[in-house]
Amino acid sequence: MRTATEARAEPRASEIPPFQIFLDEHRTVVYRFLIAAVGSNEADDCFQETFLAALRAYPKLANGDNLRAWVLAIATRKAIDAARARSRRPEPVADIVEMLDATATMRAEECDPAGPEIEDPLWADIQALPPRQRVALVHRVLLDRPYTELAAAMGTSMDAARANVYQALKKLREAWKSRG
Amino acid sequence: MDETSVTKTQDMPTGRKFVHVESIEARARRAGKLVAERAAREGLLDVAYGFAESPFGPLLVATTRRGLVRVAYPDLRPDEVLERLAREISPRVLESPQATEEIRRELEEYFDRKRRTFAVPVDLSRVQGFGAKILRQTARIPFGSVATYRDVATRAGSPGAVRAAGNALGANPVPIVVPCHRVVRTGGGLGGYTGGLERKVALLELEGATLPHHGGGSLTPRRR
Numbered sequence: 239m240r241t242a243t244e245a246r247a248e249p250r251a252s253e254i255p256p257f258q259i260f261l262d263e264h265r266t267v268v269y270r271f272l273i274a275a276v277g278s279n280e281a282d283d284c285f286q287e288t289f290l291a292a293l294r295a296y297p298k299l300a301n302g303d304n305l306r307a308w309v310l311a312i313a314t315r316k317a318i319d320a321a322r323a324r325s326r327r328p329e330p331v332a333d334i335v336e337m338l339d340a341t342a343t344m345r346a347e348e349c350d351p352a353g354p355e356i357e358d359p360l361w362a363d364i365q366a367l368p369p370r371q372r373v374a375l376v377h378r379v380l381l382d383r384p385y386t387e388l389a390a391a392m393g394t395s396m397d398a399a400r401a402n403v404y405q406a407l408k409k410l411r412e413a414w415k416s417r418g
Numbered sequence: 419m420d421e422t423s424v425t426k427t428q429d430m431p432t433g434r435k436f437v438h439v440e441s442i443e444a445r446a447r448r449a450g451k452l453v454a455e456r457a458a459r460e461g462l463l464d465v466a467y468g469f470a471e472s473p474f475g476p477l478l479v480a481t482t483r484r485g486l487v488r489v490a491y492p493d494l495r496p497d498e499v500l501e502r503l504a505r506e507i508s509p510r511v512l513e514s515p516q517a518t519e520e521i522r523r524e525l526e527e528y529f530d531r532k533r534r535t536f537a538v539p540v541d542l543s544r545v546q547g548f549g550a551k552i553l554r555q556t557a558r559i560p561f562g563s564v565a566t567y568r569d570v571a572t573r574a575g576s577p578g579a580v581r582a583a584g585n586a587l588g589a590n591p592v593p594i595v596v597p598c599h600r601v602v603r604t605g606g607g608l609g610g611y612t613g614g615l616e617r618k619v620a621l622l623e624l625e626g627a628t629l630p631h632h633g634g635g636s637l638t639p640r641r642r
Contacts, residue, residue, distance in 0.1 A: 256500040256511035258467075261450050269446035285449045286456060293453070293462050296509055 252302040257293060264306055265289075267381065268313050274376040275317035277365065284320050288313040310381075311391040314373055321369035363413040367406050374402035454512040464508035467500065468518030470525040474617055477594075479521050482507060485539030486521050489592045491613040506544060525594065531624065534561035536595045548574065549586035556587065559600040562625045566604045588612055594621065 254260075268288055272281040291312050299308075364372060370392065377388045378399075389399040440448075457463040465487070469476040475492035478499050487507065490499045504511050515522075520538050527533035540557070542550050551574035558573075559565045571583040587598040593612050599621040603609045611618035 253501070253505065254509045256465075256497075256504040257509055258454075258512045259497065259500065261453060261512070265446040265450040266443050269449060270442050273442065281445075282449050285446070286452060289450075289453045290456055290460065290462070293457055293510060299509075 254296065254299050254302045255305075257296055260292075260296075260302075260305055260309075261289060264309050267306065268309055271310060271313055271376060271381060272317060274364075274380050275314075275373050276320045280320055280324075284313065284316045287316045291316070307387050307390060310377075310383075310387075311393070314377070314391045315393075317373050318369045321372065359417060360410070360414070363410050366413075367409060371402045371406035371409070374399055375406040378403045454514040455516065457510070457512055458514060458517055462510060463512055463514065463517065464510040465503050466512060466514035466517030467503075468513060468515050468522055470518075470522040472525060472529050473620070474613070477525065479518050479525070480511075481518055481521060481538075482541050484541035484543060486592055486595060487541040487544070489525075489594055491593070491617070493614075521595075528594070529624070534625075538595070540592055540595060542591075542596075545586075545589075545591065548576065548579065548582055549589065551575065552583050552586040553590060553596050553598075556590075556598055556601060557596045559597055561597075562627050564600045564602050564622070564627055567601055567609065568604055570601055584609065597621075600625075600627070 255263075265285075269281060269285055272284045272288070276284050288309065292309050364375070367375065374388060374392060377383045377391060378385070383391075385396045385399050388403075389396045392399055392402075394402075454463060454466070458466070465480055465482055467478060467480040467488075470479050471477075477492065478488065478490040478494075478496050479486065480488040480490075480499075480503055488499065488503060490496075500511050521536075524533055524536050524538055528536070542553055545553060552570055555570045555573040556565075559570075567580045567583045567587075568577065570587075571577055571579045574583065576582070583601075587601055588610060590596055590598045590612055593599070599611060599618045601609065608615060608618060
């Protein structure tokens with residue numbers, strides 16, 4: 239028979255923190271990601287959508303591990319949805335959140351379409367990338383996330399995530415060269 | 419950190435005026451504050467909390483849909499109080515000045531001596547059995563008067579359960595609003611207090627209470 243002390247010494251899954259603490263801890267990384275992924279105008283709407291979706295699913299989380307990766311996966315989905323809504327080519331997106339063990343249903347509400355408001359040509363090139371390539375690029379280059387996390391956030395394989403970043407960088411290089 | 423948002427206003431002092439550039443942190447903080455409002459509108463806010471001003475420092479107040487569920491003195495770390503609420507009620511805990519406005523105002527009026535009774539509903543659903551009876555009886559003790567532990571035990575239906583009454587009062591989740599500071603020892607001793615004896619004295623003095631069998635004398639705690 240095990241003693242209480244031994245039982246306590248076992249590694250335990252961390253508790254789900256109060257939502258406000260979770261929000262305070264991750265709001266900046268989510269906001270930074272969204273600014274880069276959907277632009278300044280749409281970042282606020284996507285931010286609300288992201289955290290409300292997280293709040294809906296929150297009590298069903300099994301534990302408080304990897305919350306940063308979890309919320310960035312939701313933000314990724316919202317960013318891709320918003321970009322697709324803008325480009326008027328709606329396509330089904332894999333339910334990343336469900337994949338990460340949160341089973342709540344979420345509405346993929348559209349974020350207001352808005353044009354890029356930044357005149358830097360490189361930024362315009364980034365905005366012109368297909369949504370998945372742009373989001374992959376932001377995760378990898380701006381947030382410096384490893385391909386394992388990137389693949390999880392995008393609901394895809396590591397190879398596919400790598401290919402997305404590669405294609406994005408290739409397109410940016412070509413656009414840059416053609417401009418002279 | 420001084421990272422700035424990626425907008426075209428980023429670079430330049432234009433002409434005489436500096437263009438205001440809000441940092442990503444500030445924009446994220448502002449966006450974060452809106453989450454609680456939308457959560458409340460969509461019925462996703464299970465526990466709302468805020469801070470009320472008091473002579474003892476900021477009091478953490480938390481409400482559920484049923485009513486006030488927690489008043490915590492500042493010597494408890496807010497994170498710990500919130501973690502416990504998340505564990506025991508729901509992890510959907512968000513700071514909301516709007517949802518806690520009524521209780522914050524009532525507490526501030528109480529400390530300004532402009533209020534003698536609290537009107538906000540209290541959620542005692544987490545308190546079990548005898549403890550809940552004790553707290554309900556305690557809520558009936560009027561402003562400015564006191565009762566003994568034996569009194570409240572008797573009113574709760576168990577005259578002998580004086581120690582259990584003391585334990586229930588010590589675990590009062592909503593001090594001040596359920597006025598456990600108005601419960602004292604038979605014979606004039608102050609007994610204990612969840613927020614520390616000095617605060618019990620301060621609250622009784624604020625209410626102008628005098629202790630029974632105490633000759634109407636000073637409320638200074640007895641030395642041991």
